[in-house]
Amino acid sequence: MSPPVPYIETLTARLAAAGEATVLRHAGQGVTAGAFLASIHRYARALAGMGIGRGSVVALFAPNSPDALAIRYAANLSGAGAVYLSAPDCPRRRAELVAQLAPTLLVIFAETAHLLPEGVTVPLAAIGAGLPGVPLRLDALARDQPGGFFASRARPDDLAVVVSSGGTTGVPKGSWRNFSAYTAMVSAPSPASRRQLINGRLAYLSQALVDITLLGGGCVVLSDVCDPADTLAVIEAERITDLFLVEPQLFELMDHPDVARRDLSFLRALTHIGASAPAALRLRARERLGPVLAHTYGASEMGLVSVLSPAEHDLLHPDVFTCAGHVLPQVEIRFRRPDGIPAAAGEAGLIEIRSPAMAQGYRNRPEQESVAFHDGWYRTGDLGFLDQRGLLHILDRAADMTPTHGAMLGPAQLQDTLCRMPGVRYAVVVPGDAAGHWIAAVVPWPGTPLDPVECHAAVWTAHGVAADAITVVSCQRIPLTEQGKPDRASIRASGIQPTSAPPAAP
Secondary structure (H helix, E strand, O other): OOOOOOHHHHHHHHHHHHOOOEEEEEOOEEEEHHHHHHHHHHHHHHHHHOOOOOOOEEEEEOOOOHHHHHHHHHHHHOOOEEEEOOOOOOHHHHHHHHHHHOOOEEEEEHHHHHHOOOOOOOOEEEEOOOOOOOOOEHHHHHHOOOOOOOOOOOOOOOEEEEEEOOOOOOOOOEEEEEHHHHHHHOOOOOOOOOEEEEOOOHHHHHHHHHHHHHHOOOEEEEOOOOOHHHHHHHHHHOOOOEEEEEHHHHHHHHOOHHHHOOOOOOOOEEEEEOOOOOHHHHHHHHHHHOOOEEEEEEEOOOEEEEEEOHHHHHHOOHHHHHOOOEEOOOOEEEEEOOOOOEOOOOOOEEEEEEOOOOOOEEOOOHHHHHHHEEOOEEEEEEEEEEOOOOEEEEEEEHHHOEEEOOEEEOHHHHHHHHHOOOOEEEEEEEEOOOOOOEEEEEEEOOOOOOOHHHHHHHHHHHHOOOHHHEEEEEOOOOOEOOOOOEOHHHHHHHOOOOOOOOOOOO
C-alpha cells in the first residue's frame, strides 16, 4: 500500500477550492481561504529563500493567530518539520527545551517575545516590529514574495510535526511524527459546518484540531484567552459547534453563572481530556451543559485512542461517566501486568497502544524514547481495562496508585469521593510522597467553609484511608500549568505542612 498523500497537500488543495469562504476568525475578523493560502505560499517562499527545506525544523513561540498557523503550514509545504513550543514558567526550562529540539530557525512574535530565554544561539526570526536582538523580520520578508502556487516538497517519511508534552515533571518532551503518521493523526472525518474554537495553546493537541477542521472544510475561531466567561461569550457570538478543554477548564466553565444566560444552542460537542475526571463532575457537566459532552483518551505521543460521544453519554447507563468510551478503529490496545504478562480479559493492566497516528519517538531524547516506545508500541504508564461492552476505563497513572486494604487506590477515586460531598465544588488529589501519603486540594462552594474533618471522614468511609494519610488543603482555585492541567508540583508543595492537625480516623 502506498503511503498517504501528506496532509499539507490536501490542506492547501482544500483552501484553493474554498476560495472566498471564511476559514479563520481572529480578533473579530474573518480570513478567507484564498487570503490564508496566499499567506502560506508567501511564507513558504520566504523560508525556502533562507534555506529552510527537507531536514530543517522551524520552531515557534506562537500565539493563536493566522500568521502562526501559516508559518507552520509553510514550513511543512517546504518539506521542513515544525514545532509549536510549549512555554514552561521557568526560563531555564524554556532554554533547555529549545536546545533539546535543536531547531534550524526559531520564530517569535511580539506577543511571545517575553518567552525567549537568554542565551539561545539558534537563528531567530520575528513576526512584528521592535523585537530587540532579532533583526530578521520574517513577516516583512514574506510580504515581498508572490502568493501564487508553491509546490509541496514534503515526502511521507520526512519529519513533519513535533508535538510538545506538558512538561509537568521537567523539561517538556517533543514527540515527533513523519508526514505519514501525522496525516493519519489529522485525517478524522469532520463536517464542513464545524466551527471549532481554539483557545488552548497550539503547542498541544489544539494544532491537530485546527488541521482536522480545515481539512474538513470548516472554520476555526482563534483566541488566546481561556477564561470561562470569555469562552461562553465566544461560543454565543461565533456560533461555535465544537470546543476542546482540559478538565479543570471544563469544570470552571460549567459552574460559571453565564452558562444560564448565554446561547449555547449551536454547540454540538464539548470534548474534555487531559486530567482525571471524577464521575461526579462529569455528571454535573452533563446536567448543566446539556447533551454535548464528549470525552476522549489520548496524549501527544499517541493521539486519540478512544472517544465517548455526546450520544453515548445519553444512551448508556450512568456508569458510562466512569469510562473513556470505545477504542477508535485502527488503534490497537493491550494491557500488561507489572511483570509484563498480558492481563486477562477485563483485568486492569498497564496500557500499551499502537496505531498509524502514533508518534515515532521523542526528538533528541533517546533514553526516554527507549522506555516509552518499544517494538512499535507506546507504553502509556496508565492503568486501565476494557469492560464487557468494549468500553475503556482509565483508573489512573500506575505510578500514582497505592495498595490499600488489598486493593489499588488512586487519586481519581479519592477525587470522586470528595467531589460527591455537598460542600465541595472541585477537588484534585496528588501523591504526596512514596510512602502513600496524599494531598487533596479542595475548592468549596462559595460561601461554604471547608470542613477537613468531614473530608477525612468521607475518604475513610469510602476507602479506609486514615486521616493521617491525606492532607486536605482548602483553596479558591486549583493551581494550573500553562497547559491548563492541575499543577501537581504546586499542589504537592501546598500540602507539605498540614493546615491543621489531622483528626483521628473515625
